[in-house]
Structures are given as structure tokens and as C-alpha cells.
Amino acid sequence: xxxxxxxxxxxxxxxxxxxxxxxxxxxxxxxxxxxxxxxxxxxxxxxxxxxxxxxxxxxxxxxxxxxxxxxxxxxxxxxxxxxxxxxxxxxxxxxxxxxxxxxxxxxxxxxxxxxxxxxxxxxxxxxxxxxxxxxxxxxxxxxxxxxxxxxxxxxxxxxxxxxxx
Ligand code: SF4
Numbered sequence: 001x002x003x004x005x006x007x008x009x010x011x012x013x014x015x016x017x018x019x020x021x022x023x024x025x026x027x028x029x030x031x032x033x034x035x036x037x038x039x040x041x042x043x044x045x046x047x048x049x050x051x052x053x054x055x056x057x058x059x060x061x062x063x064x065x066x067x068x069x070x071x072x073x074x075x076x077x078x079x080x081x082x083x084x085x086x087x088x089x090x091x092x093x094x095x096x097x098x099x100x101x102x103x104x105x106x107x108x109x110x111x112x113x114x115x116x117x118x119x120x121x122x123x124x125x126x127x128x129x130x131x132x133x134x135x136x137x138x139x140x141x142x143x144x145x146x147x148x149x150x151x152x153x154x155x156x157x158x159x160x161x162x163x164x165x
């Protein structure tokens with residue numbers, strides 16, 4: 001911070017911290033961001049933290065962006081099944097609709113040197129359907145200011161087939 005950067009890349013700045021220290025770190029980063037007019041790229045697996053500190057979220061799977069859009073829209077109405085699985089993995093204390101154990105996601109992350117064919121998420125996807133192992137989905141508009149790489153998104157199949165030609 002002493003060099004007054006225009007961009008700060010914060011890689012897992014809140015991981016393994018207890019919630020009190022995590023809140024202090026996030027508040028400090030937001031304060032510095034506002035005071036210094038910083039752009040900040042915040043990297044974490046914790047979607048619930050991103051919603052509090054970020055304007056936009058890009059979700060990556062197997063080294064590629066699979067969904068991107070306004071933070072709260074992406075978290076509350078995921079367009080990609082992987083984003084939905086991430087969002088469902090967090091307990092929402094106080095909301096009776098989410099009582100019980102958080103949902104998990106089966107399977108393992110893919111071997112990046114031997115990626116699955118088609119949609120790389122298809123071996124783990126709870127919504128997989130017939131074309132998913134064969135067609136690699138490209139990012140397609142999935143609402144205002146949003147894109148997602150899933151064949152369930154309207155128009156994604158046509159765009160993905162055209163991109164593969
Ligand atoms: S393209 Fe198919 S496998 Fe991939 S995320 Fe969408 S539904 Fe799941």
C-alpha cells in the first residue's frame with residue numbers, strides 16, 4: 001500500500017481467519033479502497049464474502065470463467081450450476097428456508113491436464129443432460145450484465161456449436 005497502487009490483487013485475504021478478524025480485514029480493505037480510489041481484484045472461494053465486498057463476481061471452474069455478473073444477482077440467482085452449488089454450500093443463518101445441512105457437490109475437481117470433454121463440469125453437474133459431454137459451452141448472455149457458460153442458458157447451444165465450427 002505504501003506505493004499507492006491503482007490495483008490491489010487480494011488473494012484469499014480472509015481464508016483461515018476467525019470471523020471477527022475476517023470482518024476487520026474486510027472493513028480495512030474497503031476503507032483503503034474508498035480512501036485511495038483503488039480497484040481491487042478479490043480472489044476467494046467464499047461467495048458470501050464476495051457479495052459483501054465486490055460489485056461484480058466472476059466464477060471460475062477448471063481454469064475458465066463460467067459465470068460473471070453483478071455480485072448479488074450471481075449469488076442469489078446463479079445461472080450456472082457450479083455457481084449454484086457454491087452458493088448452496090453456505091449455511092444462511094436466520095433464514096428458515098435454508099435450515100439443515102448445507103448442500104455439497106459430489107465428485108472431484110478435474111485433472112487440468114486431462115479435462116473432461118464438452119462442458120468440463122459435466123461429470124459433477126447435477127443438471128447434466130445429453131449434449132453436455134460433447135458440446136463445450138461458451139459464455140452467453142444470461143440476463144442484464146451477466147454471462148454464463150452453460151448449455152441451459154437460452155441461446156447457448158447455438159452459440160457454442162457455432163464457436164466449435
Ligand atoms: S452445460 Fe451441462 S454439464 Fe455444463 S453446467 Fe450446463 S447443464 Fe451442467
